[in-house]
Amino acid sequence: MVTRLRRHIDRHPRLVEAAFLLLIYAATSNQYRRVGDDTLWWPGFALAAVTCTSLLARRRRPAAVVVLTTLGTAVAGAQGSTFGPLLLLPVIVALYELTLQASQQTIRTYGLLVAVILVPTALRWDSEDEPWANEAVSLAFWILLPILHGLAVRARRAYMDTVRTRAEDAERTRYEEAQRRVTEERVRIARELHDVVAHHMALANAQAGTAAHLFSTHPAQTDRILTELTGATTAALRELEATVGLLRQPETAEESLTPAPGLDRLPDLVAAFAAAALHITTAVEGPVKPLSAGVDLTAFRIVQEALTNVAKHAAVNTAHVHLAYAQEQLTITVSNDSSPITPPRAPGGGFGLISMRERAQSAGGRFRAGRRPEGGFAVTAELPISA
Template sequence: MITAWRRFADDHPRIVEAGFLLLLSMITIAQYIDTESGWWPGTLPASAACLSLVWRGRYPGAVAAFVVFCTLVTGATGYPISHEHMIPLVVAFYALGVRISERSARVYGLIAIVAFLVAAQWSIEDDEAQKLATFAPAFWIIVALVSGAAVQGRRAYLDAVHARAEHAERTREEEARHRVAEERVRIARELHDVVAHHMALANAQAGTAAHIVRTDPGQAGEILDELSRTTASALRELQAAVGLLRRSDDPESLEPSPGLGRLDELVSAFGSAGLDTTVAVEGERRQLSPGVDLAAFRIVQESLTNVVKHAGAGAAEVKLAYGGDTLTLTVSDDGGSGPRPPAPGSGGFGLIGMRERAQSAGGKLRAGRRPEGGFAVTAELPIHS
């Protein structure tokens, strides 16, 4: 039943407001009809006070002052200012407490109480009547202001809770979108590295095997075996990368991420494609965190892939320098006679992906041509990210 009335009030606020003011006016005017002084002229200021309540939402201060004035006029015409005649005053000061600041409402209330006190002292000689004319309005003004301030505080609290909930929801959605975007970039980077590396390596191995198949069938067979291993490795890594998109409840089923522990295997694969790659290590080998280990491996892989695809070089060097808390990784080639890799930022995703990998591991990467010829990619990565 209460819910139905509340729904009706929300749907028809003007009808509810009109009914409330009509009922309030009838109750207020009835108090003057029952008095010994008669209904005239007391009902005139009482009716004016009730009518002014229509504007209490828009002009709460002015309405409260006007109701105080009407009540004082009623008392000056000989009508008692008792609790029964305070209904318009209570409604006016309640609206005042709800709609303006607590400090301003206190000022209005204090001025109204002082006005009733002065009026009672000036126009009423009986002590009991003076006390009633002073304390009755003061009591109801204070009650109305405190109630209005409580409602205002409650509304402010609910608004703040609602705003925080909206902000939290919005932040959650933004964070979810951000995480999805990061995951898409990471998977795209993985797919690019896997496909670009293995396809370039397989193409080079197939070309080498086709070139020497007539002159050296045995070596061609070895290269074809290596080609078979390259394509099998490509399929496994593609399966692992695609598995990220369909992450099962058992992440252990995915193949572990590659790291520098597979560097010899990587160098051997490029050797079968005709790229003579040497590995030099400075300092004592250190255990890398999984993210750094993967980033280092992918940077070496992509750099050697670029050498095979773009440089036409016959030799490359991978240098790992362990110092302090930093691994400095350098991949360089001897220049060759083919076209150079694209300069950083000039297009393609190879250098962009390597730079992103270095940054995601907490390091940095630079790439460019060497003064003595050739091209070099250097990454500085933290040992533990």
Template structure:
């Protein structure tokens, strides 16, 4: 429920000038009433109307407290000191305009300025009040402690208001910063997801289209000289296109997870268990592939398994598309906590995917880096091209959570 103070703040924010005018009118009434007070047995000083008019005008000066805070304090303090010097009783009513000026000084100015002005105003008031001959038999305690206490109240209240304002501003700034951070994090995650899906689509489309193209070319070449072999290759071509459609469906199905809340209808991500099927498809297209394994094979995490499969797939696709030789060698080396994969081919060096403007090598390197691995690729000294990657068998928990 909205409090009374909150209502005043909301009204002041919408109609600041109206509230200032009301404040000035109230202060004029307080100052006017303060000039009528006196101690028992004494009478108000006969100072005439000019001083009362000056007190009223000093209240109107408060309308400029937002832009000329220090000047307002000086003007109001001088008029108040002049009134006390003429013999008016120093009361909170007479001090009301000065107390309002000190409050806004504490709200709008730094602490050093507030302390300096408060000290000067207090010394001036106390000096004039003690030296006044028109206030007989007044206790020195009341003469000093009273005015100091009254001046301290608006300063304390102003400091509290300034601290509250600063606190609300800092809370709002933190909230805005948190909102910007969340938006940036969301944009970053969207960009990462788009890149991941782009890599998957590139691997699936590039591999199967290159393989289908090679199979179709081989079948056309053998159509007359070896019809049986040509028919077998065409049957393999059907399997290649079917596999491409299945993998595309599985990849794009990730974008429609709401249709398959439990993963129904989506085949699992490929891994090294499907390597024989992959090798067979390349052999049917005329690319001879040999596979060797060194060390004791160990299970890989799902992310590392998918990465290893995709890197071998992309490397063999590059061999079939760019290499001049018709043979490739894949070597797996299990050592310590890492799996070293090497895909190489013989013959003269051929243009690489990166050099020809593609994204194959870039995608392989990004895949390896995403699970904490490394990848390097380049021509071999003895001829041909080689892709070497080192993958951790069990990536760290933080990396594994980020790996699709």
């Protein structure tokens, strides 16, 4: 019932406003009787019509409406009408609307103005035999009531606005956080795809080139290299399928049980590059310590990408991998000697160093790369043992 009535009110606001003002007019005009007899003060009906009609402008000009209704009520009281709540209805409504809109100073000023006009009028012309103190207190109560209620409604609205603003901010923050996570995930997947594709394609290219070079002179060795090339491409397809498969998993799907590659696969990586005629020396300094899964994957991908860059961009057949374990840090250095010739620039490059730097920083480490003073190129990554 209440919901239906509220829906009807929302659909017909002007009709509700008209009914509201007619009720106020009926209640107010009925008070224009002289105290002590049943004689009606007929001009009071016109005065009531003016004061009630002025309430239509209470939202646009609340201060002017307060003054007009107060003066009309004072005139009615001066003609002998009783200063009760029904006679004061237009003033109460006008003061309530003023409280909702005006500043604190304006509310105090007009509240005091209403009291200054109505209290002396009531004490001077109200002919009921009531003590003046009771009369003043009663009138002050009806003046303060709409002001206090308006302040309470205003505070409630401000509180609800604050709650709504906080909810909108929280929703916007959640959306921005979701967007940030989506962007980070896209970068992670792009980096993983780049590392997988770049490594295996560079390795396959090197193996194919070596096989073409040895085809006429060493057919047996060529056959072995082509067999290993098949294995390299198969591994590339398998890793690509596993990486792209992450995009198709539902949000509630469990993570793949296939372990991520780590430094324990470094011998397999060295053997794969050896098949492409790239000789790799490895050295480990310090006691080997277990790494967290994220750091282990980062270390392997950095070594893999660094060796891929050597195979693609350096005209040498030797590279060096150095792993130095300290108390809280693993330092990875991948270097190659200088080449007597300048190799042609490989097409499609440019993201290898960026990928390695992003991986090192995402694991909480540091990365640097550059030419060595003695010749050649070196990349160094410093990673925390556990992250």
